[in-house]
Amino acid sequence: MRIQPSTATILALTGALLASAGPVLSQETAQPVTVTNFPQLQKIEGEVSVGGTIRHSALFRKLEVVVTPGSPREAPAQMVDGGWFSTDGFTAALLSLQGELRGTLGEAGQVGAVLVPREKAVTEVLEERGEILFPLEVSVSLTQPKNDLFSAQSHLAVAFPSYQIYFYNSTDKTAVVNLYVYLTH
DSSP states (O other): OOOOOOHHHHHHHHHHHHHHTOOOSOGGGOOOOOOOOBTTTBOOOSOOOOOSOOOOEEEEEEEEEEEOSSBOTTOGGGSEEEEEEEOTTOOEEEEEEEEEESSOOOSOEEEEEEEEEOOHHHHHHHHHHOOOOSOEEEEEEEOTTOOSEEEEEEEEEOOSSEEEEEEEEOSSSOEEEEEEEEEEO
């Protein structure tokens, strides 16, 4: 049995596609639309429209986080908690980490951010065993004789609707970091 889409369904989908293509540039390009009502199949009442901008990206920022030395990635309980954010509706994330060391680096190490899914089973493993499951991570290795500024980026697939942020620093100097998470489809 083949089901034929109604004229209203086709027009609504066409309207949604045209709306996502961008704004109408002039009133001269607007075309009249007729909606045919098929009461037995699908009753349409009132105005059919797509309102507002269709969101394709979002930017989350965590700024000026002080990450003290001795918070290595291997010991999650010692990492600095950076709060959480929602990724619901997005499929990719560009993580950008930028920061500055407070003082001259004496011992090489890494400064980074690891995002852990906010799922009960995942957080239980982190709390009970100290293991991180399904992380999104961005980090930078710091060695002598680099200057005190650093940055790194990582493009990753998003797999969960929200993530908890943790920062770590295995160098011998305090770091002040900024994390930018650009979410896209």
